[in-house]
Amino acid sequence: MEFGTLSIQQLLSGYQKKDFKPSEVAASFLKNISDKNEKLNAFLQVRPDETLSQARALDEKMSQVEKLPLFGIPIAIKDNFLVRGWQATAGSKVLSGYLSPYTATSVERLQSMGAVIVGKVNCDEFAMGSSNENSAFGPVRNPWALDRVPGGSSGGSSAAVAAGLATVSLGTDTGGSIRQPASLCGLVGLKPSYGRVSRYGIVSYASSLDQVGPFSRTVWDSARVLEVMAGHDGMDATSAKRAVPRFTEELKAPSKKSFTLGVSRSWLEGVDSDVAKAFDVAIEFFKKMGGKVVEIDLPHTQYALSTYYLIAPSEASSNLARYDGVHYGYRTQSAKTSEELYSKSRGEGIGREVKLRIMLGTYALSAGYYDAFYLKANQVRRKIQEDFEKAFTQCDFVVSPTSPSTAFKLGEKTDDPLKMYLSDIFTLPVNLAGLPGLSVPCGLDSNNLPIGFQMIGKPFGESELFSAAHQYEQIRGEFPVADMAKGRG
Amino acid sequence: MLSREEVLKIAKLARLTLTEDEIGFYQKQLTRVLDHIQDLNQVPTEKEAFVQHVPHDAEPFREDVAVPFTNHDGLMKNAPAVENNCFLLPAIMEQN
Numbered sequence: 001m002e003f004g005t006l007s008i009q010q011l012l013s014g015y016q017k018k019d020f021k022p023s024e025v026a027a028s029f030l031k032n033i034s035d036k037n038e039k040l041n042a043f044l045q046v047r048p049d050e051t052l053s054q055a056r057a058l059d060e061k062m063s064q065v066e067k068l069p070l071f072g073i074p075i076a077i078k079d080n081f082l083v084r085g086w087q088a089t090a091g092s093k094v095l096s097g098y099l100s101p102y103t104a105t106s107v108e109r110l111q112s113m114g115a116v117i118v119g120k121v122n123c124d125e126f127a128m129g130s131s132n133e134n135s136a137f138g139p140v141r142n143p144w145a146l147d148r149v150p151g152g153s154s155g156g157s158s159a160a161v162a163a164g165l166a167t168v169s170l171g172t173d174t175g176g177s178i179r180q181p182a183s184l185c186g187l188v189g190l191k192p193s194y195g196r197v198s199r200y201g202i203v204s205y206a207s208s209l210d211q212v213g214p215f216s217r218t219v220w221d222s223a224r225v226l227e228v229m230a231g232h233d234g235m236d237a238t239s240a241k242r243a244v245p246r247f248t249e250e251l252k253a254p255s256k257k258s259f260t261l262g263v264s265r266s267w268l269e270g271v272d273s274d275v276a277k278a279f280d281v282a283i284e285f286f287k288k289m290g291g292k293v294v295e296i297d298l299p300h301t302q303y304a305l306s307t308y309y310l311i312a313p314s315e316a317s318s319n320l321a322r323y324d325g326v327h328y329g330y331r332t333q334s335a336k337t338s339e340e341l342y343s344k345s346r347g348e349g350i351g352r353e354v355k356l357r358i359m360l361g362t363y364a365l366s367a368g369y370y371d372a373f374y375l376k377a378n379q380v381r382r383k384i385q386e387d388f389e390k391a392f393t394q395c396d397f398v399v400s401p402t403s404p405s406t407a408f409k410l411g412e413k414t415d416d417p418l419k420m421y422l423s424d425i426f427t428l429p430v431n432l433a434g435l436p437g438l439s440v441p442c443g444l445d446s447n448n449l450p451i452g453f454q455m456i457g458k459p460f461g462e463s464e465l466f467s468a469a470h471q472y473e474q475i476r477g478e479f480p481v482a483d484m485a486k487g488r489g
Numbered sequence: 490m491l492s493r494e495e496v497l498k499i500a501k502l503a504r505l506t507l508t509e510d511e512i513g514f515y516q517k518q519l520t521r522v523l524d525h526i527q528d529l530n531q532v533p534t535e536k537e538a539f540v541q542h543v544p545h546d547a548e549p550f551r552e553d554v555a556v557p558f559t560n561h562d563g564l565m566k567n568a569p570a571v572e573n574n575c576f577l578l579p580a581i582m583e584q585n
Binding site: 084098099100101102195234237238239240241242300302303305306307309310317321324325326327328329330331335336337338339340341342343344346347348350352355356358359360362363366373375376377378379380382383416417418 | 496499500501502503504505506507508511514515518519521522523525526527528529530532534535539546547551558560563564566567568569570576578579581
């Protein structure tokens with residue numbers, strides 16, 4: 001039997017009926033990974049013995065399917081999460097060979113509820129990128145078209161699920177790194193509200209923006225993963241101390257069926273015509289559900305790119321100072337002094353884009369420039385936040401395409417950093433404002449490539465997001481899967 | 490465009506050794522991004538407006554309770570050089 005395109009809900013139902021066992025499912029995924037990964041380069045590490053032993057332990061507990069909300073669910077984990085016993089490279093040569101000494105809170109919670117890790121997956125180095133071309137371990141290819149990028153930075157996470165090599169996966173999203181690859185690979189991708197999920201045990205990039213979230217085929221699956229891993233964690237001082245709703249229960253009986261969508265037409269200028277068309281079709285579906293559309297004004301989103309590329313690199317320059325060749329990670333062979341050890345280890349170990357961002361951040365925080373750059377960016381960030389606060393007095397969600405284009409070709413945007421950064425123009429403001437954002441597939445372009453619809457919710461408004469997106473999904477109908485996910489080999 | 494000296498100064502502050510090619514490359518790339526970022530100066534901002542990104546119900550303070558970390562070996566195994574259970578570095582004093 002083929003399991004690659006099944007949802008969590010379908011797998012759980014099969015386990016309940018005893019149609020198959022976790023070890024059969026895990027073995028089938030491992031076989032598909034070994035057959036297909038060469039083409040994709042999505043997986044950086046698999047540990048078949050470990051995966052099968054986890055799955056076999058669950059075979060003995062078939063009566064507990066109802067008690068473990070992720071019983072026997074194969075999951076792929078982005079390689080910037082620490083999972084004890086597994087590597088964590090964050091896509092960097094600096095962390096090549098690094099073995100995690102402990103496990104991230106989010107992953108620990110998923111494992112304790114029955115999830116089975118099938119592998120660690122590729123990403124842009126330190127989660128910096130929009131195409132997965134910045135990985136020290138080579139680019140990932142899009143299962144929908146192998147000459148195209150899967151998006152980034154969580155490109156391995158999106159490609160793995162889209163190719164049927166994991167049922168769900170985890171990624172991190174600092175400026176769009178879950179939603180944009182989800183959009184480019186035809187998946188549901190969620191960036192939760194800042195503070196919703198613990199960041200303990202993820203490799204820090206920009207701490208005021210980073211969030212952990214799931215990739216999945218359906219909104220229900222996204223809700224299931226979030227309800228298991230969300231919630232306060234004493235190990236992350238920014239994690240919110242508030243109850244986590246039982247999102248999947250709420251989906252059974254939606255309390256609201258028509259929604260007001262806020263659209264800012266000026267923000268949407270310049271998107272590809274196929275993307276614009278699919279976006280309008282999705283809006284029509286919401287209208288059919290009884291919803292309405294209001295024009296909103298987000299005057300400061302045009303500055304989101306500049307704001308982000310000051311704040312994120314500033315935080316990164318500080319977070320990445322720890323890679324000095326002393327405690328862990330790459331060490332140069334040619335240093336004679338401590339000073340040389342730091343500079344050469346970093347110079348030789350860190351990749352091109354990451355160096356650019358470290359230097360941008362160092363510059364922005366250096367004496368004489370702090371007020372002009374970092375302080376100014378944080379003030380504009382506040383303005384962006386206020387734009388959304390104002391918009392939410394008029395609407396339930398702010399909506400946009402997730403990405404201005406569909407999956408682009410490898411190498412197409414690597415020469416000019418700004419061209420690449422513009423891929424995230426609709427996702428960046430959401431991180432800056434700390435809001436939840438969900439990308440849900442809404443169509444295919446003329447090249448048969450997936451298009452994503454982004455819904456931005458109020459702070460901690462994941463319940464409403466899931467509810468609306470789930471209802472939209474019913475009307476839209478089942479979304480196609482990549483051909484590659486269908487058969488073997 | 491940022492000068493060669495400016496790039497070298499930033500690289501020194503960031504503790505990054507750059508190759509000759511990289512110096513020219515980052516002169517162009519840093520300039521490209523910094524030029525774009527100038528658009529923020531068009532936005533009037535007040536001194537007091539600073540972002541509040543941490544959720545109000547986050548708990549930045551907790552009891553200062555020591556939690557033992559048990560995987561000491563797992564930490565030391567990742568070190569590039571160890572001697573007597575200590576991280577090994579090049580000498581910082583000249584030897585006579």
